[in-house]
Amino acid sequence: SAxxxxxxxxxxxxxxxxxxxxxxxxxxxxxxxxxxxPVSGQLGVDDSKVSMGLRVVxxxxxxxxxxxxxxxxxxxxxxxxxxxxTREQFGGSKPMLNPLSFPRQWSVQGxxxxxxxxxxxxxxxxxxxxxxxxxxxxxxxxxxxTKDLATGPIFAEIYGLFEKLADLKVVVNNKTYTxxxxxxxxxxxxxxxxxxxxxxxxILPCGVISxxxxxxxxxxxxxxxxxxxxARMGDNLGTVVPGAKSYSTRPSFRELSxxxxxxxxxxxxxxxxxxxxxxxxxxxxxxxGAFTYxxxxxxxxxxxxxxxxxxxxxxxRFLTYFDGSARIMYRLQVTKPELAVEExxxxxxxxMSGAWNQIAKDYGEATKYVEVVDLEDLDRYTSEKLxxxxxxxNGGAFFASVLLMIIFCTIMLASCxxxxxSRALLGVTGLIMVLVAEV
Numbered sequence: 001s002a003x004x005x006x007x008x009x010x011x012x013x014x015x016x017x018x019x020x021x022x023x024x025x026x027x028x029x030x031x032x033x034x035x036x037x038p039v040s041g042q043l044g045v046d047d048s049k050v051s052m053g054l055r056v057v058x059x060x061x062x063x064x065x066x067x068x069x070x071x072x073x074x075x076x077x078x079x080x081x082x083x084x085x086t087r088e089q090f091g092g093s094k095p096m097l098n099p100l101s102f103p104r105q106w107s108v109q110g111x112x113x114x115x116x117x118x119x120x121x122x123x124x125x126x127x128x129x130x131x132x133x134x135x136x137x138x139x140x141x142x143x144x145x146t147k148d149l150a151t152g153p154i155f156a157e158i159y160g161l162f163e164k165l166a167d168l169k170v171v172v173n174n175k176t177y178t179x180x181x182x183x184x185x186x187x188x189x190x191x192x193x194x195x196x197x198x199x200x201x202x203i204l205p206c207g208v209i210s211x212x213x214x215x216x217x218x219x220x221x222x223x224x225x226x227x228x229x230x231a232r233m234g235d236n237l238g239t240v241v242p243g244a245k246s247y248s249t250r251p252s253f254r255e256l257s258x259x260x261x262x263x264x265x266x267x268x269x270x271x272x273x274x275x276x277x278x279x280x281x282x283x284x285x286x287x288x289g290a291f292t293y294x295x296x297x298x299x300x301x302x303x304x305x306x307x308x309x310x311x312x313x314x315x316x317r318f319l320t321y322f323d324g325s326a327r328i329m330y331r332l333q334v335t336k337p338e339l340a341v342e343e344x345x346x347x348x349x350x351x352m353s354g355a356w357n358q359i360a361k362d363y364g365e366a367t368k369y370v371e372v373v374d375l376e377d378l379d380r381y382t383s384e385k386l387x388x389x390x391x392x393x394n395g396g397a398f399f400a401s402v403l404l405m406i407i408f409c410t411i412m413l414a415s416c417x418x419x420x421x422s423r424a425l426l427g428v429t430g431l432i433m434v435l436v437a438e439v
């Protein structure tokens with residue numbers, strides 16, 4: 001009635017009375033089923049000192065929301081531009097990312113953990129001379145309905161890539177390094193026929209963990225000198241090369257049925273392991289009887305039946321090991337002294353790992369049954385590539401993404417209609433904290 005007669009004094013009186021007698025949260029303003037919180041007095045009376053301080057900040061910002069938003073956005077852009085201008089991508093001298101290793105970044109400065117990490121990193125160059133980088137080549141079905149890779153056609157397709165290992169070669173400083181020069185095949189030096197008549201020491205097989213090792217076809221990647229000796233000696237190969245297991249007398253997967261392939265893959269090579277789980281007791285011999293490559297090393301999602309029979313194999317992989325530069329240099333110094341240069345060997349191993357990665361990628365694009373993925377050594381090569389990609393990122397895209405985040409936070413959190421309910425300042429402040437931490 002007072003509103004109809006423009007009696008605003010009466011309206012003010014009614015509103016004042018209602019504030020004294022009505023709860024701060026009328027039930028008709030609350031969602032269904034939610035009870036109003038208890039109120040012991042006027043708003044802010046029971047605030048703690050922290051709440052009172054925050055309330056003052058909120059009121060101050062709420063009186064001029066646009067000015068505060070523009071001020072913070074301007075400060076954000078100043079910090080962003082100033083920080084990025086010091087980075088290499090924008091003409092500065094500093095790297096975009098923290099140059100410290102990830103473990104060291106997360107260690108306590110001056111603590112024992114940091115000291116240990118520094119000691120380990122100081123030995124990294126020495127470890128690189130002796131450690132053995134490896135590539136992991138993985139195979140999974142292209143057709144999601146294919147549950148078994150241990151079949152003749154699929155083995156033939158995977159073998160098409162496997163046999164390419166023998167042809168790997170790279171040129172470094174006009175020197176040609178072959179796969180057998182740099183693969184992991186022991187520390188003993190190669191000796192010529194003049195020292196070890198009548199044919200010198202054979203070039204021993206390379207360290208490759210693969211289901212192919214169960215079959216005679218695996219011998220095709222061995223050096224010709226070893227292939228000739230293997231074919232001539234057969235099961236007596238161990239009398240010439242201690243512990244060696246002949247490849248020439250192993251069955252051919254091309255002559256076996258699918259069930260025969262699975263049976264060979266699941267053969268118990270060491271009777272002493274008969275009571276252990278099949279995944280860690282059954283598999284293939286390496287070139288030496290001391291090496292047994294169990295199913296869990298190269299197979300994924302195996303399904304085992306009664307009497308430890310292999311029913312299916314969902315995925316496969318093989319691991320190709322290269323040798324440490326110092327060991328390769330020692331091994332080549334008699335028969336190929338021109339190749340025994342540490343820096344050249346290190347570069348040759350790097351290039352050969354990359355070449356194999358590209359060969360696997362190209363091969364996988366033309367396969368019918370399996371997807372092929374090759375992962376270079378994580379610590380030696382893959383991590384370095386990831387760091388380089390992050391260091392040489394697209395600066396324009398980075399700046400645009402930062403700007404879009406600011407706009408997104410402002411649109412989603414700002415409230416011009418209810419400035420005190422706005423959270424834009426909180427969002428932009430969070431972005432500034434992240435940016436300062438990164439820069």
